[in-house]
Amino acid sequence: MSQHSAPAIKPTDDPAFKLPASLAALRLPLCAGGLVALLLGWGFATQSIDANFGMSVYLTAVVYCMTLVLGCLFFVLIQHLVRAGWSTVVRRIAELVMIMVIPMGILFLPVLGSLWMGQGTLYGWDSPDAYQAEHHVPEQVWLEKLRWLNQEWFTIRTIGYFAVWSALAIFFFKNSVRQDETGEKAITDRMQYWSGPAVMLFSLTTSFAAFDWVMSLAPMWFSTMFGVYMFAGSILAAHCLIAVASFVLQKKGAMRDEVTVEHYHDLGKLIFGFVFFWTYISFSQYLLIWYANIPEETHWFYVRQVGTWGGIGLALIFLHWMLPFAGTMSRHVRRRPALVCGWGVYLLIMHYVDVYFMIMPETKAGNAGGAIGVCSSILCVAGMVSLLTGLVVGLAQQNKVVAVGDPRLAESIAFENI
Numbered sequence: 001m002s003q004h005s006a007p008a009i010k011p012t013d014d015p016a017f018k019l020p021a022s023l024a025a026l027r028l029p030l031c032a033g034g035l036v037a038l039l040l041g042w043g044f045a046t047q048s049i050d051a052n053f054g055m056s057v058y059l060t061a062v063v064y065c066m067t068l069v070l071g072c073l074f075f076v077l078i079q080h081l082v083r084a085g086w087s088t089v090v091r092r093i094a095e096l097v098m099i100m101v102i103p104m105g106i107l108f109l110p111v112l113g114s115l116w117m118g119q120g121t122l123y124g125w126d127s128p129d130a131y132q133a134e135h136h137v138p139e140q141v142w143l144e145k146l147r148w149l150n151q152e153w154f155t156i157r158t159i160g161y162f163a164v165w166s167a168l169a170i171f172f173f174k175n176s177v178r179q180d181e182t183g184e185k186a187i188t189d190r191m192q193y194w195s196g197p198a199v200m201l202f203s204l205t206t207s208f209a210a211f212d213w214v215m216s217l218a219p220m221w222f223s224t225m226f227g228v229y230m231f232a233g234s235i236l237a238a239h240c241l242i243a244v245a246s247f248v249l250q251k252k253g254a255m256r257d258e259v260t261v262e263h264y265h266d267l268g269k270l271i272f273g274f275v276f277f278w279t280y281i282s283f284s285q286y287l288l289i290w291y292a293n294i295p296e297e298t299h300w301f302y303v304r305q306v307g308t309w310g311g312i313g314l315a316l317i318f319l320h321w322m323l324p325f326a327g328t329m330s331r332h333v334r335r336r337p338a339l340v341c342g343w344g345v346y347l348l349i350m351h352y353v354d355v356y357f358m359i360m361p362e363t364k365a366g367n368a369g370g371a372i373g374v375c376s377s378i379l380c381v382a383g384m385v386s387l388l389t390g391l392v393v394g395l396a397q398q399n400k401v402v403a404v405g406d407p408r409l410a411e412s413i414a415f416e417n418i
Helices: 027-048 051-081 088-098 101-107 109-117 128-135 139-146 151-182 185-213 226-251 261-292 295-303 307-327 337-362 370-397 409-413
Strands: none
Touching: 027 051, 027 370, 051 088, 051 101, 051 109, 051 151, 051 185, 051 226, 051 337, 051 370, 088 151, 088 226, 088 261, 088 370, 088 409, 101 109, 101 151, 101 370, 109 151, 128 139, 151 185, 185 226, 226 261, 226 337, 261 295, 261 307, 261 337, 307 337, 337 370
């Protein structure tokens, strides 16, 4: 890596490191408007179609937002693990998002509530006798399934997932913020030391959460690659979110000298790479199941290859892989912040379509619910994203938007691609 002439590091209280007032003013409108939109979307879906569809719409929004939060958590962990210097100026954005795992735990409560209401409101296995009879599942096989899929054990695991993620997010966030004040290098060493075990805990919990929350919507279907599939989408979305947030902050006057074309270039490369990684995992999962052609394994894909779902599946191939793959391949694109931001916004939308494609075909209605169903889905996810954005803005007001105390800040500002 070569070094180029870089601007001098500003004092830690410089306005460039603070959230611009124009963005800070959006906190309450985002939170209030988001909450209203979330409740309206959820309510419309429930009242116009049924409770199962309403909860599926809500779960889709929850899972989408969780992938953003967890993707940012992984971004922070991996930067410490590999001792990355280039990302220091954008890492705080990921830190501010990852701490949203705590309010996401609250937003997940309706999912657990629907589980304890019984009668398969969201998960078919929550009404064991009805599901077994409807799908003609052999009793012994079904009893083995229910050893894992039951209300008590599902709730305990979910609490465990959020406990682990919250502990990791709080530890790394608090240490990073403390370093803003002290500048102690020992804090960086401490975070590097714990990043290895943290990545292992993260990998286990996110994989099993994917199995529990999404894959179990089709309780007789299974794929050992499903956790990796969701992880691929999560980390891709996280890089897109960081690029978009960096661009918006710079446009509003923050960190203009600190985040350079070189950082967008690296984010663009990571976006390009994870577009291909998501495609590779998606195709690998499909190919293995298609080749084996075992009925209980093929059902999940069969449902998503007919009717409207088949069209969405084809759209994902062309619009989640081919188009962004070609669009982000060029070095000239990756070195233009506006284009990197544009592709980031586009892929964040496509990532939602991917999450929607995982969850909504498993509804009892078996379809998108028509115009009302689609509008409710959009309203629900837009509301939850808006609510979380407002919370992030509120947290950013109280902290710096750049990790100003990190000893690698100078290296990050001077970073240049080869």
